[in-house]
Amino acid sequence: MAESSWSFAGTEPAPLLGSLRIPGDKSVSHRAVMLGSIAQGTTEIHGFLPAADTLATLRIFEQLGVNVVRGETDQLLVQGVGLHGLKPPTGPLDCGNAGTAMRLLAGLLAGQSFDTSLVGDESLSVRPMQRIIDPLTRMGARIESESGLAPLHIVGGRVLSGIDIQPEQASAQVKSAILLAGLYASEPTTVRELRPTRDYTERMLLRMGCDVRIESDLIVLQPPQQLAAQVWDVPADFSSAAFWLVAASLIPGSDLVLQSVGISERRAGLLRVLRLMGADIEVLNTRDQGLDVVADLRVRAVKLHGIEVPIDCVPDMIDEFPILFVAAACASGVTTIRGAAELRHKESDRLQVMADALSAMGVKVQTTNDGARIEGGLSLHAAAIASHGDHRIAMSLAMLNWARALPGTVLNVENVGTSYPEFAEQLLQRQAPLQISRA
Numbered sequence: 366m367a368e369s370s371w372s373f374a375g376t377e378p379a380p381l382l383g384s385l386r387i388p389g390d391k392s393v394s395h396r397a398v399m400l401g402s403i404a405q406g407t408t409e410i411h412g413f414l415p416a417a418d419t420l421a422t423l424r425i426f427e428q429l430g431v432n433v434v435r436g437e438t439d440q441l442l443v444q445g446v447g448l449h450g451l452k453p454p455t456g457p458l459d460c461g462n463a464g465t466a467m468r469l470l471a472g473l474l475a476g477q478s479f480d481t482s483l484v485g486d487e488s489l490s491v492r493p494m495q496r497i498i499d500p501l502t503r504m505g506a507r508i509e510s511e512s513g514l515a516p517l518h519i520v521g522g523r524v525l526s527g528i529d530i531q532p533e534q535a536s537a538q539v540k541s542a543i544l545l546a547g548l549y550a551s552e553p554t555t556v557r558e559l560r561p562t563r564d565y566t567e568r569m570l571l572r573m574g575c576d577v578r579i580e581s582d583l584i585v586l587q588p589p590q591q592l593a594a595q596v597w598d599v600p601a602d603f604s605s606a607a608f609w610l611v612a613a614s615l616i617p618g619s620d621l622v623l624q625s626v627g628i629s630e631r632r633a634g635l636l637r638v639l640r641l642m643g644a645d646i647e648v649l650n651t652r653d654q655g656l657d658v659v660a661d662l663r664v665r666a667v668k669l670h671g672i673e674v675p676i677d678c679v680p681d682m683i684d685e686f687p688i689l690f691v692a693a694a695c696a697s698g699v700t701t702i703r704g705a706a707e708l709r710h711k712e713s714d715r716l717q718v719m720a721d722a723l724s725a726m727g728v729k730v731q732t733t734n735d736g737a738r739i740e741g742g743l744s745l746h747a748a749a750i751a752s753h754g755d756h757r758i759a760m761s762l763a764m765l766n767w768a769r770a771l772p773g774t775v776l777n778v779e780n781v782g783t784s785y786p787e788f789a790e791q792l793l794q795r796q797a798p799l800q801i802s803r804a
């Protein structure tokens with residue numbers, strides 16, 4: 366049965382001590398399955414995230430004729446069929462709640478010889494897809510959609526050409542959709558980014574033997590003959606670790622180590638921002654795990670203060686804003702956010718939903734088109750708050766209730782399973798006074 370709400374008893378939290386294993390990175394898990402499926406040979410994935418979003422991607426490639434052998438929970442063997450070996454599916458391909466799956470797949474499927482349809486859940490069906498339809502169409506793809514929204518019908522058998530393009534958004538999903546279509550183009554594909562975004566797609570392609578030039582905001586991909594299968598070690602997901610970085614900063618007496626977290630520059634912007642707010646986070650045992658730099662993050666409780674979030678950090682922490690709002694609500698002084706309009710196009714309008722949630726709990730928040738002003742350090746009160754089916758909102762509000770001993774309720778938490786199915790269980794293991802209701 367799905368979890369539908371979490372209620373907190375409002376008792377003082379025990380310090381967070383010891384160490385914690387965070388599940389695998391969602392972005393890398395999606396890509397390892399996608400790229401492994403079209404590689405030559407068998408891809409080994411260690412540390413795969415078995416969450417609803419990434420399992421949707423896995424099921425889709427099984428529908429496309431790829432054989433995947435599941436080992437222990439987080440190990441997969443993907444038997445690649447080569448760039449041109451995917452088979453026509455018998456029905457629509459369901460991306461569920463995953464924007465990453467839908468946008469990246471649109472690029473990859475635009476280069477196939479057969480038609481496909483991509484569908485998603487209610488939330489994904491109102492997220493903007495024109496941002497990938499436009500560049501892919503310029504490359505020669507044909508994607509049928511009503512008003513730029515899912516479902517997307519992708520016509521097969523098109524001849525794709527390379528482009529040189531600057532997407533309108535700083536978005537790793539848009540960049541990746543173009544690069545994946547570029548694998549099937551007859552000329553090189555160049556993507557110029559407004560601001561650098563997470564770079565797993567291009568770095569993974571490079572490791573698979575592609576001729577790809579990577580500069581900070583420029584990627585040039587030559588269409589490959591084939592992709593070589595790899596062994597991928599998926600790091601712990603920084604975005605999931607982020608909830609604990611903030612909770613342990615806020616819960617007095619905490620001293621917690623988060624193990625083997627991916628801290629590449631394009632992913633760990635919140636680390637920089639929390640430190641600017643005064644957080645005590647030590648980066649220990651840093652090592653290069655091939656695909657990513659990983660480290661153990663030791664975080665100790667401390668008093669945080671508000672800051673102006675540097676605008677160049679925004680893409681590097683795009684999924685961490687809901688939990689940053691929580692840190693800002695508990696910090697002394699004012700935190701301001703600018704340049705984050707993309708937050709309005711996630712699983713919910715994350716700027717508005719967090720502003721409304723915190724306002725209902727007594728925080729002074731004003732939103733702008735692309736940001737917010739949060740006055741922290743005021744006294745908070747408990748409320749029953751809807752998370753709008755947005756996993757990151759649900760987990761952020763859970764941490765706020767827990768850390769500040771508020772007897773609040775977080776409603777509609779089902780979608781936490783899209784990125785972090787073990788979240789509530791890990792809270793309970795840490796004695797969070799949490800009651801779970803199931804629908």
Ligand SMILES: O=C(O)C1=C[C@@H](OP(=O)(O)O)[C@@H](O)[C@H](O)C1
Pocket residue numbers: 391392393465535536537538539541563683684707
């Ligand atoms: O490429 C990816 O794996 C992702 C890119 C980001 O989206 P945008 O590219 O839309 O910013 C991020 O929000 C999402 O969770 C994962």
Ligand SMILES: C=C(OP(=O)(O)O)C(=O)O
Pocket residue numbers: 418462463464465466684711712757784
């Ligand atoms: C925005 C997110 O994911 P996606 O775009 O893949 O739905 C997220 O995980 O916060």
